[in-house]
Amino acid sequence: MSLSPVPASPPPRPFDEDEEDEGIGGKMSFLEHLDELRQRLIKSLLAVLVGFVVGVVFIGPIFDFIMKPLQAILPSGGKLIYTDPTEAFMIQMKMAALVGLMLALPVLLWQVWAFIAPGLYAHEKRFAIPFVMMSTVFFIGGALFSHYVIFPAMWRFFASFSTETVEFAPRIEPVFSLYVRMALGMGAVAEMPTLVMFLARVGLVTPMFLIRNTKYAILLIFVVAAVVTPSPDVVSQFLLALPMFVLYAFSIVVAWVFQKRTPPAEA
16 A cells, blocks of 8 residues: 655745734733733832932932022022912922933833833834933933023023113022923924934835925924924024924934835835
8 A cells, every 4th residue: 555645844934023022012902001001100100209309319409500590690689589488399399300200211211112012013122222212312402402502591581671670580480480391392302303213113204205394394393493482582492493403404314224124025
């Protein structure tokens, strides 16, 4: 009796690294997503709390770092004032909270990335560290640019209206609120290259798209500068718009480096 030949097994399918871990996010139920979000939020709040404690410990140097340059711009002998008994204490607590946010920023960004990572391909997950590092550096850099350049220029403009009959004696609460608004606004604007990097990796933005729409970007930059800057003077708005132009140009380079490239076979 002759034996029929055993059919050869099909060759193994080539391994695609994009399929590694693909679909993990889709396997999670809605409640599991909520639990994941809860855990990320708890870790983020703990990081901010630790940073807040550090800010409280060093609140003296932090207060001087923010307020002394502003006081120096006031007319001779001028001081920042407070009229509510709790105002100075609450300002110090808000400063500690701002410091806590800045110190916890890498942890916050890592938690954001970890939450969206299950929905990404394996090769896209490799950009976790560049994403966190770029976001942290650009945000803090934007806040420092506001502290050293934009806000002092705006502050000089406000103080220039002091005369012999009108004295500029600002309260610390609205001053610090304006300071936080400018610092966080400039920090958010400075995230432009990081956002472009992510959009370029998923194929939603290309360098040519950014180049073709430069004129619209310039218009939008001036609109954002006018909205973020409460001062009506052109100098403050230009000081905010100028780094945004530089960031947009740098974003074109980032989009070229991180753009989603078509494999030669598909091209």
